[in-house]
Structures are given as structure tokens and as C-alpha cells.
Amino acid sequence: MIELRNVTKRYGTSPPVLENIDLHVAQGELVILIGPSGCGKSTLLRLVNRLIEPTSGTILIGGQDTASVDPVELRRGIGYVIQSIGLFPHLTIFENVEVVPSITGVSKAKRREGARELLSRVGLEPDTFGGRYPRELSGGQQQRVGIARALAADPAVLLMDEPFSAVDPLTRDALQEQFLHLKRTIGKTIVFVTHDIDEAVKLGDRVCVLGEGRVQQYDTPQVLLHRPANSFVASFVGEDRELKRLSKLTARDVMRSTSGSFERTVPATLAAHLALSKLLGADGELGVTDEHGRVIGSLQLTDFGQRA
Numbered sequence: 309m310i311e312l313r314n315v316t317k318r319y320g321t322s323p324p325v326l327e328n329i330d331l332h333v334a335q336g337e338l339v340i341l342i343g344p345s346g347c348g349k350s351t352l353l354r355l356v357n358r359l360i361e362p363t364s365g366t367i368l369i370g371g372q373d374t375a376s377v378d379p380v381e382l383r384r385g386i387g388y389v390i391q392s393i394g395l396f397p398h399l400t401i402f403e404n405v406e407v408v409p410s411i412t413g414v415s416k417a418k419r420r421e422g423a424r425e426l427l428s429r430v431g432l433e434p435d436t437f438g439g440r441y442p443r444e445l446s447g448g449q450q451q452r453v454g455i456a457r458a459l460a461a462d463p464a465v466l467l468m469d470e471p472f473s474a475v476d477p478l479t480r481d482a483l484q485e486q487f488l489h490l491k492r493t494i495g496k497t498i499v500f501v502t503h504d505i506d507e508a509v510k511l512g513d514r515v516c517v518l519g520e521g522r523v524q525q526y527d528t529p530q531v532l533l534h535r536p537a538n539s540f541v542a543s544f545v546g547e548d549r550e551l552k553r554l555s556k557l558t559a560r561d562v563m564r565s566t567s568g569s570f571e572r573t574v575p576a577t578l579a580a581h582l583a584l585s586k587l588l589g590a591d592g593e594l595g596v597t598d599e600h601g602r603v604i605g606s607l608q609l610t611d612f613g614q615r616a
């Protein structure tokens with residue numbers, strides 16, 4: 309769906325920020341861009357919607373070279389959500405969400421219907437929030453409006469630049485959960501920038517680690533955490549990477565199938581890192597039970613290092 313072919317970007321005469329980048333994002337995929345500050349994450353995102361132009365190389369969306377599309381037209385088909393939300397302060401929440409549909413000539417009734425639907429989807433009750441102004445909303449609520457606005461033009465592609473980084477950890481957690489749910493239902497291709505590895509692991513179908521102008525690794529979170537491609541990635545994902553990896557799995561994913569009776573058991577749906585914690589407090593072995601309480605497997609320490 310989105311393809312970068314041999315893309316290089318340099319600002320002025322400085323060394324390239326991005327050098328010979330090849331990257332493919334499949335239709336409906338959520339790809340996370342992550343890397344140290346200044347490694348070119350936002351630059352890569354802005355190249356996709358042509359807020360900036362590559363020094364060399366080609367960027368395709370849906371097989372079409374973006375250089376051949378009028379930038380304004382291109383951006384109309386790409387939702388863009390940034391950290392400093394950029395809602396219009398003098399417009400109501402409804403009007404903010406309806407900005408693009410009103411430019412493209414959608415009728416007022418249809419616009420409002422769409423805005424109501426989108427606000428509900430991002431967890432804002434339209435009757436409560438639609439008539440308010442941005443200053444009357446919390447940071448997290450404003451961020452939700454930003455997402456609703458980006459979706460209002462029904463773009464095939466969504467670009468998100470650290471959308472949740474300006475809110476407190478609890479709100480961020482709630483936004484992430486809701487966003488995951490939303491993502492499953494909207495079927496958009498999403499490129500999402502973050503500097504937070506936990507967010508990357510939680511949200512990404514695949515994670516692209518950028519550093520020193522190059523793609524250091526582009527893999528699923530599981531592979532990234534279990535088999536970092538080099539020391540740069542290993543140090544970036546952190547010493548606790550195996551625990552992070554387990555947090556994405558359940559007891560069912562790591563158990564060996566067996567029946568029998570066990571003194572201590574955990575449910576199959578328990579996150580694997582929590583099952584490990586229980587195992588460390590138990591003596592040797594744990595049973596794993598299904599939703600009816602039947603033993604379907606067992607866990608030993610050696611089961612936790614196997615899978616990626």
C-alpha cells in the first residue's frame with residue numbers, strides 16, 4: 309500500500325537524515341516507526357504526505373508515484389494526526405471534525421451524521437461533546453477529536469506522529485486500548501511514530517527501528533524483542549525485552565499441552581509475563597486451565613524461552 313524505494317532525504321548540505329530507505333507497508337497494516345530522537349521518524353512521515361520532498365528515491369501509495377499527484381489532493385486522501393493536535397479553537401468539535409468533508413462538498417446533514425458516528429467511535433458522546441469548543445475538552449479528549457477529524461475524509465492511509473505522547477500515562481493507556489479497537493474496525497493502513505518501545509510493542513503489527521539514517525530492523529514485535537538484528541536494536545528495545553515479549557503472549561501461547569492435575573493453576577488467558585511471575589512463586593510447575601477450569605496444559609520455566 310505504501311512503498312518507499314531507495315529514498316534519501318538530506319536537509320541542505322548536512323549528511324542525509326535518511327539514506328537509501330526501502331520500506332513496504334501492506335494494506336491494512338499498522339506499522340510503527342521508532343528510533344532515537346532526531347533519527348528521522350517525522351521526516352519519513354512527512355515525506356509520505358509530501359509536506360517535504362525526498363532528495364532522491366520514489367514513494368508510492370496504492371502503486372501510484374506520489375510525485376505525480378497534486379500534493380493537496382494527495383493529502384486529502386491521507387489522515388494526519390500530530391502531537392499538538394491543531395484543532396481550530398473557534399470551531400466547535402462537530403465543526404472541527406467536519407472541516408474536510410465541508411471542503412469536499414458533503415451535504416451538511418451527511419457531514420453531521422458522519423461526525424456523530426466518528427465521535428462515538430473514538431469514545432466521545434456526540435450530544436455531550438459535539439457542541440463544545442476545544443478549550444472545553446481535556447488533552448486526551450482533544451486527541452480523540454484529532455483522530456476523528458483525520459478519519460472524517462475516510463482516508464485509506466493514516467499517518468500519526470506521536471499522537472499520544474502529550475497525555476498522562478493513564479490517559480495514554482486508555483487511548484491506546486481504544487485505538488487498537490478502532491484499528492480493527494476501520495481497516496486503514498497506518499504509519500505511527502513513537503519513541504516509546506512499550507507503545508510500539510503494544511500497537512504495532514510490525515515495527516521499523518530507524519537509526520543512523522537506515523532501517524536497523526523491520527519485524528513483528530515478537531521477532532524484534534526475541535531476535536534483535538544487531539546491538540543497536542538490542543540496546544534500543546531494552547534489557548527487559550524478553551518480559552516485554554511475554555506481555556504480548558498468553559499462558560496458552562507458551563504452555564505445553566497436557567492433562568492431569570496440578571496443585572496450582574493459571575487461566576490460559578493470563579498474560580505470559582504474569583504467568584511467569586506466578587511460576588517463580590510456585591514450586592516447579594503450573595497447570596493451565598481453560599474457561600471451564602479444565603487443565604489443558606502445563607508451564608515450566610523452560611517453556612518461556614522458546615517462541616518468537
Ligand SMILES: Nc1ncnc2c1ncn2[C@@H]1O[C@H](COP(=O)(O)OP(=O)(O)OP(=O)(O)O)[C@@H](O)[C@H]1O
Binds near residue numbers: 345348350
Ligand atoms: N526543516 C528542517 N531543516 C533542517 N533540518 C531538519 C529539518 N527538519 C528536521 N531536521 C533535522 O533532521 C533530523 C531528523 O528530524 P526528525 O524530526 O525527522 O526526527 P525524529 O526522529 O522525528 O525526532 P524526535 O523523536 O526528536 O521527534 C534532525 O536532526 C533534525 O534536526
